[in-house]
Amino acid sequence: MANFFQKILNGIEDAGKWVVGAVTTLPRLLTDVQKDATTVLPATIKLVDDVEQIVVVGGKDAASFLATSRLLWPAILAAVADDGTNLTLDAAVITQAQSLIADGKTFDNVIPLFEALFSDYEGFATTVKAALEELETDAANL
Numbered sequence: 001m002a003n004f005f006q007k008i009l010n011g012i013e014d015a016g017k018w019v020v021g022a023v024t025t026l027p028r029l030l031t032d033v034q035k036d037a038t039t040v041l042p043a044t045i046k047l048v049d050d051v052e053q054i055v056v057v058g059g060k061d062a063a064s065f066l067a068t069s070r071l072l073w074p075a076i077l078a079a080v081a082d083d084g085t086n087l088t089l090d091a092a093v094i095t096q097a098q099s100l101i102a103d104g105k106t107f108d109n110v111i112p113l114f115e116a117l118f119s120d121y122e123g124f125a126t127t128v129k130a131a132l133e134e135l136e137t138d139a140a141n142l
Contacts, residue, residue: 036131043124050117061106068103072096
């Protein structure tokens, strides 16, 4: 019977240690989360804004590019089916290829947007990784 009460006492003692650890660690965790909110949230919003710009600008240009590329493939197939001997079909391939190249040039305005996204992501990744590592360390002390 004494062994039974000893186990209960040990359980209460362990629970007490955990509560004390939690009480001392939780304020540090809350401070970490508040600090992270001032760095991680703005960085996250910046990435979302970057992606939105790419979608808005790139999506419009991509639609035209895809439509033009859909026209190129049948022209190529028709010219190949005629062994490249039909000047009209061959000229259609060249015309569609030129249109595709011209449409591809519209992506020039998307490239700086991707560069901004990549640049912002580097800062985001560093900030988030440091914040998560600090939270992980503090949470391990619970």
